[in-house]
Amino acid sequence: MWRALAVTLAGLFFVTTAAADGEEAPPNETKRETEPPSVIGAAFDGDAAMPASARRIASYTLQASLDEVTHGVRGRGTIVWTNASSRPAPEMYVHLYLNAFKNERTVFLRSPFAAGRSGRGNKHWGYIDVLRFAVREMGDTNLWKPELARASDDPDDETDALVPLPRPVAAGETITVDVEWTSQLPEVVERTGYDHDFHLVGQWFPKIARREPDGTWVHFHFNAQSEFYSDFGSYDVTVDVPERMIVGATGVRTEERRSGARRSERYKIDDVHDFAWTAWPLFAERRDAVDGVSVRILFPKGNERNAEATLRAVRSGLRQYGNAYGRYPYPVLTVVHPPASAPAAGGMEYPTLITTGAPWYTSFATTFVERVTLHELAHQWFYGLVATDEHSWPFLDEGLTSFAESSAMRALCGPGDGLSLLGLSVDGDAYFRSAAASSGHHDIVARPAADFASFREIGALVYARTETILETLARVYGPEKVHRALGRYARRYRFEHPNPKHFIAAVRETMGDDAASMLAAALFEGGTVDFSVRDVQTAPALPSAGVFDGQKGRETVDAPREKAKADRYVGRALIAREGALSFPVDVAMTLDDDTVVRRTLDGRARWQWIDVDAKSPLRAVEVDPERKILLDDNLSNNSKSKRPGTSARIFERAQYFAALALSVLGP
Amino acid sequence: MIPLRPVLRASLVLYAYRVVASTIVAYPMARALAAFGATTHPDGDRVLFEPGGFRLVEALRLGSASLGAAVQSGALVGIVTTVIGLVPLAAALTILADPRRSPGDVAKRAVEVFPVFLKLGAATVFVQAVVCGGAAAVAPTLSGFAGVMVNEQARDIAVSIALLPAVAAVVGLGVWEDLARAAATMGEHRAIDAARYGWAALLRHRARALRFCLATTVAGCAAVAISAAAVGLIDVSRPGAIRVLGVALAHQATLFAIAGLRATWLGVGLSTVATGSPGGRGLTVDLNVAPGGAIPAEIESHDPAPEGT
Numbered sequence: 004m005w006r007a008l009a010v011t012l013a014g015l016f017f018v019t020t021a022a023a024d025g026e027e028a029p030p031n032e033t034k035r036e037t038e039p040p041s042v043i044g045a046a047f048d049g050d051a052a053m054p055a056s057a058r059r060i061a062s063y064t065l066q067a068s069l070d071e072v073t074h075g076v077r078g079r080g081t082i083v084w085t086n087a088s089s090r091p092a093p094e095m096y097v098h099l100y101l102n103a104f105k106n107e108r109t110v111f112l113r114s115p116f117a118a119g120r121s122g123r124g125n126k127h128w129g130y131i132d133v134l135r136f137a138v139r140e141m142g143d144t145n146l147w148k149p150e151l152a153r154a155s156d157d158p159d160d161e162t163d164a165l166v167p168l169p170r171p172v173a174a175g176e177t178i179t180v181d182v183e184w185t186s187q188l189p190e191v192v193e194r195t196g197y198d199h200d201f202h203l204v205g206q207w208f209p210k211i212a213r214r215e216p217d218g219t220w221v222h223f224h225f226n227a228q229s230e231f232y233s234d235f236g237s238y239d240v241t242v243d244v245p246e247r248m249i250v251g252a253t254g255v256r257t258e259e260r261r262s263g264a265r266r267s268e269r270y271k272i273d274d275v276h277d278f279a280w281t282a283w284p285l286f287a288e289r290r291d292a293v294d295g296v297s298v299r300i301l302f303p304k305g306n307e308r309n310a311e312a313t314l315r316a317v318r319s320g321l322r323q324y325g326n327a328y329g330r331y332p333y334p335v336l337t338v339v340h341p342p343a344s345a346p347a348a349g350g351m352e353y354p355t356l357i358t359t360g361a362p363w364y365t366s367f368a369t370t371f372v373e374r375v376t377l378h379e380l381a382h383q384w385f386y387g388l389v390a391t392d393e394h395s396w397p398f399l400d401e402g403l404t405s406f407a408e409s410s411a412m413r414a415l416c417g418p419g420d421g422l423s424l425l426g427l428s429v430d431g432d433a434y435f436r437s438a439a440a441s442s443g444h445h446d447i448v449a450r451p452a453a454d455f456a457s458f459r460e461i462g463a464l465v466y467a468r469t470e471t472i473l474e475t476l477a478r479v480y481g482p483e484k485v486h487r488a489l490g491r492y493a494r495r496y497r498f499e500h501p502n503p504k505h506f507i508a509a510v511r512e513t514m515g516d517d518a519a520s521m522l523a524a525a526l527f528e529g530g531t532v533d534f535s536v537r538d539v540q541t542a543p544a545l546p547s548a549g550v551f552d553g554q555k556g557r558e559t560v561d562a563p564r565e566k567a568k569a570d571r572y573v574g575r576a577l578i579a580r581e582g583a584l585s586f587p588v589d590v591a592m593t594l595d596d597d598t599v600v601r602r603t604l605d606g607r608a609r610w611q612w613i614d615v616d617a618k619s620p621l622r623a624v625e626v627d628p629e630r631k632i633l634l635d636d637n638l639s640n641n642s643k644s645k646r647p648g649t650s651a652r653i654f655e656r657a658q659y660f661a662a663l664a665l666s667v668l669g670p
Numbered sequence: 671m672i673p674l675r676p677v678l679r680a681s682l683v684l685y686a687y688r689v690v691a692s693t694i695v696a697y698p699m700a701r702a703l704a705a706f707g708a709t710t711h712p713d714g715d716r717v718l719f720e721p722g723g724f725r726l727v728e729a730l731r732l733g734s735a736s737l738g739a740a741v742q743s744g745a746l747v748g749i750v751t752t753v754i755g756l757v758p759l760a761a762a763l764t765i766l767a768d769p770r771r772s773p774g775d776v777a778k779r780a781v782e783v784f785p786v787f788l789k790l791g792a793a794t795v796f797v798q799a800v801v802c803g804g805a806a807a808v809a810p811t812l813s814g815f816a817g818v819m820v821n822e823q824a825r826d827i828a829v830s831i832a833l834l835p836a837v838a839a840v841v842g843l844g845v846w847e848d849l850a851r852a853a854a855t856m857g858e859h860r861a862i863d864a865a866r867y868g869w870a871a872l873l874r875h876r877a878r879a880l881r882f883c884l885a886t887t888v889a890g891c892a893a894v895a896i897s898a899a900a901v902g903l904i905d906v907s908r909p910g911a912i913r914v915l916g917v918a919l920a921h922q923a924t925l926f927a928i929a930g931l932r933a934t935w936l937g938v939g940l941s942t943v944a945t946g947s948p949g950g951r952g953l954t955v956d957l958n959v960a961p962g963g964a965i966p967a968e969i970e971s972h973d974p975a976p977e978g979t
Contacts, residue, residue, distance in 0.1 A: 429726065432722070630722065639725075639729065649708070650704035653704050653715045659922075662925050670752065
């Protein structure tokens, strides 16, 4: 069904569809497309025009109590939900994500080959049992039955519950739902769970699915390759924990109470769409204020250097992202560095709370901690503020975040942000490009997360290839244009739920039709490009020989002797392009006297001879010498030389390191 | 005091062997990498060192299968050359033990002691592997015990310290092997006897032996570090054959220095064995005799009779 959705949306990409007002849509019908505005406008190049807050659709007031022995959470509270669609809602869909870890028949754990980002199954099961789901405006009776969690199309999976209502919720009506539940955390897997007395509590409460303006519920089984999608609202959550626990959570801590051996902390935050928290007695803490944002870093003792690296990245990232995509609107940011025994809890984003993680020695030699921090921080914009459907369009958050991360790393660390060692300087973009090139022909980028062959493909396509596509656009058309496009997109759709059309339209508005067309082809059609130099030829520029009839009569010009010395040479190179994408491209033609003649092609032709006439023979040709077109499938065919290039450096280095190895390991 | 000339000669032997062996090992790997990045570019392999690393990463991606195969074959060749390398090692020790010997005699002696060196080497590698395996087996348990430590850095350091005896054992076995090789060079025909002499020498002069071993190791690491810094400054991503030459010279100087430190340590090993043999018998070669000079009457050099005769 989701594959059909992706194909349908791709096909409808350039077709204007009118919203169908007033019609009753069957549930799950794929009609949730909304059209982007024709123009976003330059007003969104700055923060002034940004929306100040979100429309609160689903607001949660919850009380949760952690049992550190059983690693369970008992919760209760209220959900205030507004039917913001244009159609009455006769039922509600509720996400019960924790049930993904209930047994090995769930969609998440069904495969024997393990799954998800953590790449492994969990040892101790996790689940959520809803005890009460009562709508005050509908008689306040408990509507919940356990079988509601077992969806009709897949009864083995209990992550997607359908709750029929006594009566439809009218369009625009607001209801209050009383909920009670118990959550059993799994051993930490996929960024939620426990490890000894460390707890990362994510996706832990019954969550109302998002209802699109046309009445479509976006509900889905929790797939190992997928993430989340939900409405904005306010969260007021009180967590009750053993006294010794140190808590970090989404939002601002507004109250703290102690009662015997327990302590409760209340957190409140507006304009978010999720709430996560962590509790562990062994956190060390570091606090700072960055441009009015209270930053709190929780980390295991011994990771002080990692904490410093994290703070350095946060300081840089908040400013960079704020300038590029709109000011960070929340007063707090919590960064959680899980203990080394719980690596599956690292590398995740929740509103105002992110998790990083790396061994304590990482920051001594690498910038990995900075990179992870900047990536998860960028998610505050692409996922947090621009709340796209991560299940249907993972590239809209992970891909854009990866591009933001790459830009931020370059600004923070300079050239060689990927590796700078022993005279080698490798940019992070080189790694993204490599992964993108390896996967470019495997699949298209813009498809639902569950439809990819594996998480490895998601990494290569959604993360790396999207980043490489955007970086190519930046290098070809200008980085300021791409950043302006992203900035307008992020500001205009802050606190909203755009889809790929909105993103493409923003690019079209700031960068033009060509760039937008290439972007769409690269994302939706699996477009690729491979420029190559197929042939290089050079010859002396000699007068033409033969029999000529001119005004003075017939004249015979002999062919020049082979060894005649020419004072000019002609050269030509055959530049070819494969793949559906095309970009303007530079060509550098190197002559024997080391002169370099440059040409710029529009890159549209499948093949093109380019000529040069100079005093020296043509020796070598290189297409895209500045590496602008990172999407190029194969860089090794980008050049051709009439004389093989020297490999002295490689041989010398290889011999040296082999000799060092023999010195250590040999006699 | 170890005379310079024998040390230089021994260094040359070791250096020459390592250059040849490493060239054989490295050539397939370098060829595999060059094929995907260097040969078609007008700048040759300089492009692989350009800032950004795009062509390098691309060459590694495209050539990964070939490179992997080349690395595997290189490892196998490396093992073979390591075994064969016992001959130049024996030659170096022979030069240090008796600088008067002619090159032909040195080669003949080196071949004679090769079987003993082979047995010593095999035994040492086996025991080192057992020690490493034991340490690897124990490490998780140690990590479990250290889990009570709250500080992750301190925890890992504690585990590392707990594993230091294994590291010391591996290093000590290497030192012992070198001393046993020295004993074999000086006349012990059987590996077991050579090992016994080496052990006795190590026990008697352990502080001296370990001091020199550590000093030469630290000096070797320093040479590598200095070379790395120099190479970084030279920056072969910029054009100019002089840069390539400069890096090559820096690297070869480092390799020669390491060979020289090895030869120095071997000389120390010889003198340690010479003065540390059990019962004080045999193996007394005065390394201060100049090449071609007369042997003082009070200096004896003899091979003890094999046991049982």
